[in-house]
Amino acid sequence: MALIVHKYGGTSMGSTDRIRNVAKRVAKWARAGHQMVVVPSAMSGETNRLLGLAKELSPGSSSPSLMRELDMIASTGEQVSVGLLAIALQAEGMDAVSYTGWQVGVSTDNSYTKARIESIDDAKVKADLDAGKVVVITGFQGVDEDRNITTLGRGGSDTSAVAIAAAIKADECLIYTDVDGVYTTDPRVVPEARRMSTISFEEMLEMASLGSKVLQIRSVEFAGKYRVPMRVLSSFTPWDIDINEEAKSGTLITFEEDEQMEQAVVSGIAFNRDEAKVTLLGVPDKPGIAFQILGPVAEANIDVDVIIQNVSQDGKTDFSFTVHRNDYQRAMELLEKTVGPAVQAAKVIGDQRICKVSIVGIGMRSHVGVASKMFRSLSEEGINIQMITTSEIKTSVVIDEKYMELAVRALHRAFDLDQDIEA
Amino acid sequence: MALIVHKYGGTSMGSTDRIRNVAKRVAKWARAGHQMVVVPSAMSGETNRLLGLAKELSPGSSSPSLMRELDMIASTGEQVSVGLLAIALQAEGMDAVSYTGWQVGVSTDNSYTKARIESIDDAKVKADLDAGKVVVITGFQGVDEDRNITTLGRGGSDTSAVAIAAAIKADECLIYTDVDGVYTTDPRVVPEARRMSTISFEEMLEMASLGSKVLQIRSVEFAGKYRVPMRVLSSFTPWDIDINEEAKSGTLITFEEDEQMEQAVVSGIAFNRDEAKVTLLGVPDKPGIAFQILGPVAEANIDVDVIIQNVSQDGKTDFSFTVHRNDYQRAMELLEKTVGPAVQAAKVIGDQRICKVSIVGIGMRSHVGVASKMFRSLSEEGINIQMITTSEIKTSVVIDEKYMELAVRALHRAFDLDQDIEA
Numbered sequence: 076m077a078l079i080v081h082k083y084g085g086t087s088m089g090s091t092d093r094i095r096n097v098a099k100r101v102a103k104w105a106r107a108g109h110q111m112v113v114v115p116s117a118m119s120g121e122t123n124r125l126l127g128l129a130k131e132l133s134p135g136s137s138s139p140s141l142m143r144e145l146d147m148i149a150s151t152g153e154q155v156s157v158g159l160l161a162i163a164l165q166a167e168g169m170d171a172v173s174y175t176g177w178q179v180g181v182s183t184d185n186s187y188t189k190a191r192i193e194s195i196d197d198a199k200v201k202a203d204l205d206a207g208k209v210v211v212i213t214g215f216q217g218v219d220e221d222r223n224i225t226t227l228g229r230g231g232s233d234t235s236a237v238a239i240a241a242a243i244k245a246d247e248c249l250i251y252t253d254v255d256g257v258y259t260t261d262p263r264v265v266p267e268a269r270r271m272s273t274i275s276f277e278e279m280l281e282m283a284s285l286g287s288k289v290l291q292i293r294s295v296e297f298a299g300k301y302r303v304p305m306r307v308l309s310s311f312t313p314w315d316i317d318i319n320e321e322a323k324s325g326t327l328i329t330f331e332e333d334e335q336m337e338q339a340v341v342s343g344i345a346f347n348r349d350e351a352k353v354t355l356l357g358v359p360d361k362p363g364i365a366f367q368i369l370g371p372v373a374e375a376n377i378d379v380d381v382i383i384q385n386v387s388q389d390g391k392t393d394f395s396f397t398v399h400r401n402d403y404q405r406a407m408e409l410l411e412k413t414v415g416p417a418v419q420a421a422k423v424i425g426d427q428r429i430c431k432v433s434i435v436g437i438g439m440r441s442h443v444g445v446a447s448k449m450f451r452s453l454s455e456e457g458i459n460i461q462m463i464t465t466s467e468i469k470t471s472v473v474i475d476e477k478y479m480e481l482a483v484r485a486l487h488r489a490f491d492l493d494q495d496i497e498a
Numbered sequence: 499m500a501l502i503v504h505k506y507g508g509t510s511m512g513s514t515d516r517i518r519n520v521a522k523r524v525a526k527w528a529r530a531g532h533q534m535v536v537v538p539s540a541m542s543g544e545t546n547r548l549l550g551l552a553k554e555l556s557p558g559s560s561s562p563s564l565m566r567e568l569d570m571i572a573s574t575g576e577q578v579s580v581g582l583l584a585i586a587l588q589a590e591g592m593d594a595v596s597y598t599g600w601q602v603g604v605s606t607d608n609s610y611t612k613a614r615i616e617s618i619d620d621a622k623v624k625a626d627l628d629a630g631k632v633v634v635i636t637g638f639q640g641v642d643e644d645r646n647i648t649t650l651g652r653g654g655s656d657t658s659a660v661a662i663a664a665a666i667k668a669d670e671c672l673i674y675t676d677v678d679g680v681y682t683t684d685p686r687v688v689p690e691a692r693r694m695s696t697i698s699f700e701e702m703l704e705m706a707s708l709g710s711k712v713l714q715i716r717s718v719e720f721a722g723k724y725r726v727p728m729r730v731l732s733s734f735t736p737w738d739i740d741i742n743e744e745a746k747s748g749t750l751i752t753f754e755e756d757e758q759m760e761q762a763v764v765s766g767i768a769f770n771r772d773e774a775k776v777t778l779l780g781v782p783d784k785p786g787i788a789f790q791i792l793g794p795v796a797e798a799n800i801d802v803d804v805i806i807q808n809v810s811q812d813g814k815t816d817f818s819f820t821v822h823r824n825d826y827q828r829a830m831e832l833l834e835k836t837v838g839p840a841v842q843a844a845k846v847i848g849d850q851r852i853c854k855v856s857i858v859g860i861g862m863r864s865h866v867g868v869a870s871k872m873f874r875s876l877s878e879e880g881i882n883i884q885m886i887t888t889s890e891i892k893t894s895v896v897i898d899e900k901y902m903e904l905a906v907r908a909l910h911r912a913f914d915l916d917q918d919i920e921a
Contacts, residue, residue: 165561177600
């Protein structure tokens with residue numbers, strides 16, 4: 076018997092028929108002797124419908140008082156979901172009860188529409204579980220110290236589920252999604268991509284932030300902070316699939332170093348084609364130059380990903396960074412008109428047709444030569460590397476976007492990630 | 499400057515366009531210098547949609563735990579409304595904030611789906627009003643002492659509005675509805691029916707319970723208990739109608755005896771055709787007989803309206819009462835099979851084709867001969883009276899339903915309630 080948290084997305088909650096299937100699946104787990112907490116998202120489309128109504132009436136500002144009302148409205152989507160799921164569980168013969176975030180003390184800061192969970196009062200949930208109840212709790216939301224309803228932002232239900240799992244010290248938090256796990260890379264690009272049965276928390280963080288959009292990144296951070304074992308698995312399996320099979324399916328995100336022993340040096344290949352590159356050429360290499368460049372960029376609310384400054388020659392250096400492709404025009408304009416002249420750059424150049432490809436693996440820590448193997452592999456394909464950055468468990472390169480698929484496939488093969496594809 | 503509560507029904511909140519009009523109307527009142535609290539219902543159709551989803555999943559029981567979830571779900575309709583209205587008010591340049599019942603301490607008992615308000619914590623609302631904010635509060639709902647969400651039952655938003663008005667000691671509670679006030683009788687039956695500019699609380703209670711479905715009866719009881727001046731007025735006037743004209747429109751439900759001085763002896767004619775009559779003939783007249791008859795009826799959850807027991811002759815009496823027509827078959831079955839034999843009734847008879855017509859008026863208290871004038875008027879129309887009951891401010895008769903319109907028109911004329919109809 077274990078203490079288990081299930082999280083279901085909006086698609087799984089999309090109709091009463093689907094909610095009934097979720098209830099049957101949860102009931103199966105409960106009947107197997109597990110203590111169950113369930114965190115469902117709003118029915119698919121509901122949050123958009125509600126925010127659409129709000130937008131029609133909105134004064135067009137983004138004042139805190141408007142944001143507060145958006146949270147008041149959007150949070151109802153999950154409240155309806157928990158009530159419906161509790162009813163469906165009762166119809167399955169379960170003793171089920173639903174709670175909103177404020178009812179079980181999910182305390183957050185007061186950053187409306189993007190609040191952060193500060194604490195969860197687990198007393199009520201624990202008491203219900205001990206009384207044999209299935210407890211259904213709203214995702215996505217909490218309450219600030221002045222009793223205002225807050226939401227955690229899109230995808231926040233993943234974070235809620237993990238935070239609740241951490242608070243009640245759950246044995247595992249199962250995130251049911253529309254994919255059946257985390258892959259070594261995107262199977263649409265590399266058909267030989269393999270589902271990983273386990274991935275380390277650090278690797279998952281790198282994979283998630285690099286564009287493997289399986290999990291909300293904050294939920295992974297939370298899981299790491301509180302060491303909550305987290306499993307990503309498919310919500311499309313039949314509800315009556317054998318529970319032992321289901322319990323081992325998907326991908327387990329783990330915190331146990333020893334479980335990594337058998338792992339490959341490189342676990343996966345991530346990529347992102349939503350980036351653009353800008354470069355200031357011939358910048359006088361003086362202290363504070365990086366801040367003089369990136370300060371105004373940050374002030375303009377342009378997110379920066381890769382940053383590269385190479386050693387200087389003749390007192391001049393080249394400074395490059397990547398931004399989201401949507402921000403490219405704004406970034407170029409800012410550099411050409413303001414920042415470039417201010418730092419006496421010789422020239423500003425940019426390129427939208429780039430992509431970033433990364434190898435990720437906790438095994439890289441202790442293995443030399445991984446990066447050079449990556450570079451050799453790309454070179455063999457005739458792919459020119461424009462930028463390089465590295466971290467403890469990740470090496471990323473920026474290349475021409477037309478080579479992206481080629482690079483991903485080559486690296487996937489080079490690091491022995493390919494699985495045998497059955498015909 | 500006054501402290502005013504506005505209550506708007508689901509039709510007024512039925513679309514974003516209509517919500518915008520509500521906001522404009524409220525803003526007009528606020529700009530005129532009034533402190534404003536607004537209690538909107540859920541958008542029309544929303545509560546039914548939510549409960550429809552719940553019904554699809556329901557186990558078919560009516561356990562408290564199911565009822566709890568229904569309240570969890572249904573209460574979101576009003577939560578969305580308050581958020582949207584607050585946003586619309588902000589778009590009008592108002593400093594507006596919305597609250598759910600639990601956020602402003604609307605404490606109820608734990609009778610899910612039909613809870614009763616026990617107290618309201620007015621501190622937060624008062625502080626906001628003093629800070630110049632328009633405060634929007636969910637109707638229909640509250641929270642019990644264990645932090646469970648409760649709802650007050652259909653039409654509960656009227657009650658919420660009055661309860662909030664009582665808690666903050668509002669000068670007037672304006673109930674915006676789809677009728678423009680309380681009439682001397684139903685204008686569909688009597689075209690000469692006249693809108694009353696004022697009606698006493700007691701008369702309104704009698705009118706409401708007798709089928710003038712303008713206001714939820716509990717809201718009137720609440721208004722009476724806390725002496726909240728309450729006005730029923732039309733939500734169909736243009737929002738930019740002159741505020742002085744609007745403030746005097748509709749019907750004021752009042753508690754000031756002296757305002758009644760000028761009133762007619764009879765204020766209105768109420769009627770109800772949803773009743774049926776059952777009679778136990780030849781019941782031995784012994785102590786406790788009424789309880790022996792009505793105890794089992796109450797246990798079977800059959801509501802009883804008029805009850806008549808006349809003086810006995812030869813130790814035998816006839817015992818009659820009326821029930822809702824929907825309960826007629828069950829009531830007859832109960833009397834014929836169980837109650838009748840138990841009390842040794844000679845015979846059980848019933849009639850579904852009856853109606854109840856009442857004259858209501860606080861002036862009846864001090865005027866003799868009002869009832870006899872009623873009976874004479876009916877007699878002149880050849881209408882036979884089957885049952886009679888009287889109270890301080892009401893006299894009701896049960897008659898054959900085919901005479902209902904005739905009786906109502908005759909009484910309306912007899913008590914000088916007709917207005918001049920312009921051609």
